[in-house]
Amino acid sequence: MQSSRPVPVRRTSRLPRGARRLQLLQAAQEVFVAHGFHAAAMDDIADRAGVSKPVLYQHFPGKRELYLALLEQQVTELTDRVREAMAGTEDNRQRVHGAVGAYFDFVDADGGAFRLVFESDLRNDEDVRTLVDRGNRACVEAIAEVIRGDTGSSPEQAHLLASGLTGLAETSARWWLAQKGTVSRDEAVSLMSALAWRGISRFPRVEGDPPS
Amino acid sequence: MQSSRPVPVRRTSRLPRGARRLQLLQAAQEVFVAHGFHAAAMDDIADRAGVSKPVLYQHFPGKRELYLALLEQQVTELTDRVREAMAGTEDNRQRVHGAVGAYFDFVDADGGAFRLVFESDLRNDEDVRTLVDRGNRACVEAIAEVIRGDTGSSPEQAHLLASGLTGLAETSARWWLAQKGTVSRDEAVSLMSALAWRGISRFPRVEGDPPS
DNA sequence: GCGGCGGGTGACCCGCCGGTAACATCCCCG
DNA sequence: CGGGGATGTTACCGGCGGGTCACCCGCCGC
Numbered sequence: 456m457q458s459s460r461p462v463p464v465r466r467t468s469r470l471p472r473g474a475r476r477l478q479l480l481q482a483a484q485e486v487f488v489a490h491g492f493h494a495a496a497m498d499d500i501a502d503r504a505g506v507s508k509p510v511l512y513q514h515f516p517g518k519r520e521l522y523l524a525l526l527e528q529q530v531t532e533l534t535d536r537v538r539e540a541m542a543g544t545e546d547n548r549q550r551v552h553g554a555v556g557a558y559f560d561f562v563d564a565d566g567g568a569f570r571l572v573f574e575s576d577l578r579n580d581e582d583v584r585t586l587v588d589r590g591n592r593a594c595v596e597a598i599a600e601v602i603r604g605d606t607g608s609s610p611e612q613a614h615l616l617a618s619g620l621t622g623l624a625e626t627s628a629r630w631w632l633a634q635k636g637t638v639s640r641d642e643a644v645s646l647m648s649a650l651a652w653r654g655i656s657r658f659p660r661v662e663g664d665p666p667s
Numbered sequence: 668m669q670s671s672r673p674v675p676v677r678r679t680s681r682l683p684r685g686a687r688r689l690q691l692l693q694a695a696q697e698v699f700v701a702h703g704f705h706a707a708a709m710d711d712i713a714d715r716a717g718v719s720k721p722v723l724y725q726h727f728p729g730k731r732e733l734y735l736a737l738l739e740q741q742v743t744e745l746t747d748r749v750r751e752a753m754a755g756t757e758d759n760r761q762r763v764h765g766a767v768g769a770y771f772d773f774v775d776a777d778g779g780a781f782r783l784v785f786e787s788d789l790r791n792d793e794d795v796r797t798l799v800d801r802g803n804r805a806c807v808e809a810i811a812e813v814i815r816g817d818t819g820s821s822p823e824q825a826h827l828l829a830s831g832l833t834g835l836a837e838t839s840a841r842w843w844l845a846q847k848g849t850v851s852r853d854e855a856v857s858l859m860s861a862l863a864w865r866g867i868s869r870f871p872r873v874e875g876d877p878p879s
Numbered sequence: 880g881c882g883g884c885g886g887g888t889g890a891c892c893c894g895c896c897g898g899t900a901a902c903a904t905c906c907c908c909g
Numbered sequence: 910c911g912g913g914g915a916t917g918t919t920a921c922c923g924g925c926g927g928g929t930c931a932c933c934c935g936c937c938g939c
Contacts, residue, residue, distance in 0.1 A: 469886055469935085491791040493705050496926060507888050509929075518927065576788035579703040595842070611849045612858055618842035619835040619859050626834020627827050630807070637823045646824055647831050654866030681905070681916060709897060719918050721899075730897065 476514050479504050484525050488567045491576040492522055522571075523582055529571045530590035533561045537594045537621075541601055548652050550601060551620075555648040558624035559640055562632050573625065594621050606658050616658070620651050688726050691716050696737050700779045703788040704734055734783075735794055741783045742802035745773045749806045749833075753813055760864050762813060763832075767860040770836035771852055774844050785837065806833050818870050828870070832863050 470478065482504035486495045497518055501508045515521040540553030562569045572590065577583045598617035602608060608616065624647065631643045638646075682690065694716035698707045709730055713720045727733040752765030774781045784802065789795045810829035814820060820828065836859065843855045850858075 472886085475886085491788075493788070494791050497928080498926075508927090509889095510887060512928070513886080574790055576703075576705070576790060578786055578788060579706050611846070614846070615839050615842060615850065615855055615858055616862055619839035619862055622834040622836070622838020623831040624834075625838070627831035630830035631827060634823070634826070638827065643827055646827055650828055650831055650866045650870070652866075653870070654862045654864075657865070658862070684915085687916085708895085720897090721919095722917060724898070725916080 472514075475506075475510070479506070479511060479514055480521075480525060483521050484568060484571075485566065487522060487525060488570050491570075491574075492518075493576055519577075519580065519582075522577065523586065525568075526571050526575065526583065526586055529568050530586055532564075533557070533569075533572060534590050534593040534597075536561060538597050541597045547601065547605060547656065548648075551652045551655065552644065552648040554598065554620070555624045555628075555651060556644045558621075558628040559631065559644050562625075562628040563640065573629065591618075591621065602655065602658075608658070616655065620655065623647065623651055684726075687718075687722070691718070691723060691726055692733075692737060695733050696780060696783075697778065699734060699737060700782050703782075703786075704730075705788055731789075731792065731794075734789065735798065737780075738783050738787065738795060738798055741780050742798055744776075745769070745781075745784060746802050746805040746809075748773060750809050753809045759813065759817060759868065760860075763864045763867065764856065764860040766810065766832070767836045767840075767863060768856045770833075770840040771843065771856050774837075774840040775852065785841065803830075803833070814867065814870075820870070828867065832867065835859065835863055 479500070483495075483500045486500045486503055489495075490499070495518075497508055497511055500521075501511050504510075511521070515524070536557035537554055540557050541550055543553060544550055562573075572587060575583055575587060578587065595614055595617045598620055599610070599613040602616055603610060603613040606613070627643070627647045631638060631640075691712070695707075695712045698712045698715055701707075702711070707730075709720055709723055712733075713723050716722075723733070727736070748769035749766055752769050753762055755765060756762055774785075784799060787795055787799060790799065807826055807829045810832055811822070811825040814828055815822060815825040818825070839855070839859045843850060843852075
């Protein structure tokens with residue numbers, strides 16, 4: 456046998472820098488989602504990408520930074536969706552429906568990437584907390600803006616109401632995900648947005664006619 | 668003075684087992700709340716109790732178990748309060764008000780012990796996840812029971828609605844805590860329970876299951 | 880063919896921290 | 910008083926895992 460051949464086992468064809476980076480991010484996301492930040496080892500991530508550890512460090516300065524990159528991506532994803540739901544229509548009921556749907560879609564995407572945002576095990580890290588808080592605040596702000604405009608609530612009240620609605624959407628979306636199969640996505644979204652809408656419409660001084 | 672004495676600096680008078688255990692739990696809670704599970708070192712906890720590390724291990728088999736003990740305490744605390752809110756009255760509006768109040772009080776107690784439940788950085792641990800989930804499920808269940816009885820919703824719908832309400836309460840309570848000072852506890856509770864009540868009352872007096 | 884460079888590797892280092900072994904002290908009880 | 914069982918202490922171990930060093934290939938232009 457041509458045993459002289461030095462195991463040319465090209466494990467993974469070489470990749471240009473950009474492609475490798477993306478692949479590493481993908482691998483990292485899978486591992487972080489599956490095990491959380493602390494339980495995830497850089498070796499795991501490298502292994503999953505079919506590559507050795509130093510490669511990882513050629514692309515990212517450290518574990519934390521790698522994690523932050525992924526986290527920011529997801530935070531942006533969610534806030535964008537919520538903002539779109541607010542901007543995409545003038546009908547407040549539609550807005551509520553869209554926002555609730557945004558949370559459900561977010562939670563149901565990407566093999567659980569939402570865990571990075573909603574279940575991060577690195578919230579004690581200054582940067583992580585800042586990022587997550589910024590995302591939450593952005594969502595609350597977007598919603599509170601509408602509430603404030605249409606009900607004349609004080610800013611503090613509007614923020615409280617908005618935060619409550621985000622909590623409603625987030626928590627029910629996660630519950631639905633855990634119980635998946637019993638209720639369809641659209642059913643669940645309709646149900647929860649009905650709940651939210653009945654709550655927030657006809658609040659203090661809303662001239663929006665109550666839905667029949 | 669009797670300087671010959673080799674530093675008899677009795678740092679903390681000896682304590683009987685029970686008292687020491689409580690003190691250690693208290694110290695541990697403070698450290699875990701402040702830094703989270705991972706960032707907390709057993710030395711930190713021992714130090715805070717004015718005691719050396721082995722003492723800790725005479726009372727608890729390990730870091731994880733110590734954490735679990737505290738976690739369970741808090742989970743029980745919350746679920747009990749929610750259950751009481753459900754059982755304490757027959758008036759559903761009162762029930763909502765009580766439950767929302769329970770979340771606000773829980774979040775506002777004990778120097779932030781609620782973080783153990785709502786912001787645990789050990790959710791990847793099987794036992795921790797089980798405990799936290801069990802607590803959430805208990806709260807949702809208690810609320811869903813009432814919803815189901817009074818609206819005739821399907822169990823799945825009732826659970827979804829209930830989980831949404833817990834999310835509403837939890838998230839707004841945490842928001843209120845972060846913004847403390849701008850709105851009083853009672854104001855906030857009234858506002859949020861009004862939101863929840865407007866939403867859940869006069870809910871589909873179940874005009875038949877929407878057969879999707 | 881050959882130099883150099885981008886892409887990649889195996890092996891190693893080392894600090895932190897959970898956990899432990901061995902030794903000291905106090906106080907009660909007979 | 911003196912033995913013994915709680916109660917505590919100092920000092921140490923060991924491994925896990927983030928991060929790095931020195932080196933290796935294959936391809937490209939000349």
